Amino acid sequence: MHEPTEELFLGVIHPDAALFADYFNVDQASREHRNYRKALTEAGARVLTVREVLLDGTLDGEGNAVEGPALDALRTFAGEFLVYNTDAIPAQRDAQRAYKEEVLRKANPKDLLRIILLQPEVVLSHTEGNTGFAATYRQRPMMNLFYMRDQMIATFKGLVIARMHSPQREVESRVAEFCLNKIGMPPIGRISGEGAYLEGGDFLPFGSSAFIGCGLRTTQKAIDQLMENDWLGTDRLMVVRDNWLEQEQMHLDTYFNCIDRDLVTLSANRYKAGPDSSQYLTVDVYERKNGRYSRTVEGACFVDFLEKTLGVKVIPISRPDELNYANNYLTIGPRRIMAVAGQSQELQQALAAHGVDVTWIPLPNLTRGYGAAHCMTQILGTEEVF
Structure with a gap:
């Protein structure tokens, strides 16, 4: 099962495009899902969630990343869903590819999970001052995964x-x-x-x-x-x-x-x-x-x-x-x-x-x-x- 959370938001503000029937309350939907899972557990079912499986073996009790094969696999998988769009700055393509890998290495597993669920695209452009870059952001959230x-x-x-x-x-x-x-x-x-x-x-x-x-x-x-x-x-x-x-x-x-x-x-x-x-x-x-x-x-x-x-x-x-x-x-x-x-x-x-x-x-x-x-x-x- 998958408890829906923030990835629902863009879907509920245009239900038709999200394959939804109507607008609904995201927080209440999450609560309903938790209550349903509780009822299944009480009925004798063992319930696994996508979130639990993806994060299994990647966090300690304090929520810090635990290095190892599970985290390596999650990083690699999350990288498939994160796009750095360099169409406006093609000379930066290789540098941005390396920068993306650096960010993924530093990311907490829960942020890697967010990357998978939201499928963000960072559309980059060049600026003269500050950090040298600006961006607009797009998402393709997995709003039906639940x-x-x-x-x-x-x-x-x-x-x-x-x-x-x-x-x-x-x-x-x-x-x-x-x-x-x-x-x-x-x-x-x-x-x-x-x-x-x-x-x-x-x-x-x-x-x-x-x-x-x-x-x-x-x-x-x-x-x-x-x-x-x-x-x-x-x-x-x-x-x-x-x-x-x-x-x-x-x-x-x-x-x-x-x-x-x-x-x-x-x-x-x-x-x-x-x-x-x-x-x-x-x-x-x-x-x-x-x-x-x-x-x-x-x-x-x-x-x-x-x-x-x-x-x-x-x-x-x-x-x-x-x-x-x-x-x-x-x-x-x-x-x-x-x-x-x-x-x-x-x-x-x-x-x-x-x-x-x-x-x-x-x-x-x-x-x-x-x-x-x-x-x-x-x-x-x-x-x-x-």
């Missing part, structure tokens, strides 16, 4: 680095990969190539199988890579095809989710949609035999597949509850979920009637970034939860 679901997927074989569809977010996968390598869980693969995009919000393990959404953010080319490289570790992959392609339901986990092997939720607009509607969902099923996947079902009605083929109960999510991210819950065990607080009495009663143990998490600010409880977490190992 949605840690999307930079990777955790399959039954290991972790696969995703390829983000939005230019605002493409750099986040590099941070995720650095963290994975540091904690000794190197990824087994990385999505690459023209037209191949994968975001983790489209991937949902289901027992020993898995669902994956193909639509606005994840493409068939990426899904093919997962199968061709045998990165999934499952004998059945169910590809949910979305033709609506709307931002409000950008990922599979915004309109569909799994509570137990016989209980799922689905947005009502998808549940009720007929074949003539763009909101109608179909499913293709791929099965693995002798190490190769082949398609065994094509274009089936997703609702019928859930109810008749898989035999699961579907709880439709009303439009008001969907807009409050009712589908974007985190399943922590069979019929145990962490969900966004404030859902309707009807939904609360439906969940209770099916024996679902819900921990309600208040997230009024964080959800304005277009995500919720599921989006903000990434599991590091996939076992059958139910």
Whole structure:
């Protein structure tokens, strides 16, 4: 997980450009994230944050830098995100490259962390007096990094680095990969190539199988890579095809989710949609035999597949509850979920009637970034939860 702090600010002052739904309070968002992590810990989860992983082994108890391999690696990594722009003073290019390395050697690890999260660019110009230089400053903050679901997927074989569809977010996968390598869980693969995009919000393990959404953010080319490289570790992959392609339901986990092997939720607009509607969902099923996947079902009605083929109960999510991210819950065990607080009495009663143990998490600010409880977490190992 990643607790958002100062890197959010430029995003909330122009939400559309940041891929956010609306303005929200940065400090309150950080507080909500801390409270959510506390609830996860109390539920038995071990929670790692990006900040903790990046800084691990680089600071002593007084906050001073500790020289060693961890700090060396952090310095090198931070250097990839700090730009000294010398276009206006090309004769200074080599000198400024050396000066940048000097600054990085002196920087406290927490400032190296800020460099990574803010991606600053120092645009240099020459002056006659004082220090001889002036600058303007630009930032490309990682304002969506707190949605840690999307930079990777955790399959039954290991972790696969995703390829983000939005230019605002493409750099986040590099941070995720650095963290994975540091904690000794190197990824087994990385999505690459023209037209191949994968975001983790489209991937949902289901027992020993898995669902994956193909639509606005994840493409068939990426899904093919997962199968061709045998990165999934499952004998059945169910590809949910979305033709609506709307931002409000950008990922599979915004309109569909799994509570137990016989209980799922689905947005009502998808549940009720007929074949003539763009909101109608179909499913293709791929099965693995002798190490190769082949398609065994094509274009089936997703609702019928859930109810008749898989035999699961579907709880439709009303439009008001969907807009409050009712589908974007985190399943922590069979019929145990962490969900966004404030859902309707009807939904609360439906969940209770099916024996679902819900921990309600208040997230009024964080959800304005277009995500919720599921989006903000990434599991590091996939076992059958139910």
